[in-house]
């Protein structure tokens with residue numbers, strides 16, 4: 001049976017959830033992190049944790065996918081206050097697009113200024129290898145082409161404008177910071193950048209679909225992230241996102257490869273440590289930058 005879907009959450013619904021959370025923790029996060037499939041280890045890095053199971057949070061959906069623990073974790077990452085979704089929601093779980101992006105609006109009302117998202121994705125770019133980390137510079141929002149956009153429905157100006165700009169969705173300074181941090185950490189060989197394409201899932205792509213996406217300019221394909229990015233940008237948060245290339249998308253009919261979720265989780269395990277180090281180092285630099293801009 002599919003979980004309950006509700007079409008649209010009011011500002012008051014989101015505020016009620018944010019206030020409920022704020023009443024139970026002293027952490028006032030400036031950075032909000034969303035962990036992709038098999039990448040929830042990032043949340044375990046937080047110190048002084050106050051954690052909530054999604055099932056206990058008012059209005060929150062439940063995680064139904066293996067590799068998504070279903071916990072919202074508050075704490076400090078290298079001394080910086082953060083909140084981390086250990087598990088995200090996807091359209092294919094049967095939730096409305098408004099529901100899968102609800103936590104992003106709650107981030108905003110918790111005081112988050114920068115959202116960092118990770119995901120597992122299939123590599124379309126023929127220069128990519130399994131285990132590469134792709135800094136996302138742009139996206140193709142396929143569900144949006146079909147009218148399934150998280151901002152569809154009445155617009156509440158308290159979140160943002162009716163027609164938000166998306167040409168600067170992925171913060172360029174943060175992309176450069178990721179490149180610099182990646183170089184410092186010695187990740188040069190497997191740090192890439194590219195365009196992420198979101199599909200509805202849960203079926204993986206056919207060969208014809210993969211070829212089409214590649215021709216359209218996508219470097220990696222997955223089933224998440226872009227709706228969250230749209231909602232985050234709508235309400236004025238800075239966005240950084242990266243994909244772990246967990247598998248090579250099958251582009252040839254005579255290939256013996258078959259996409260599967262186990263491979264996705266396995267690659268996540270193998271690269272988790274580097275990915276966590278990249279994101280956590282960036283968090284310390286973002287924080288320094290914020291402090292600096294307040295002083296100036």
Ligand SMILES: O=P(O)(O)O[C@H]1O[C@H](CO)[C@@H](O)[C@H]1O
Nearest residue numbers: 036037119120223224261264
């Ligand atoms: O995007 P995340 O949540 O990392 O998960 C990716 O991995 C799953 C497929 O294996 C899909 O849910 C896809 O979107």
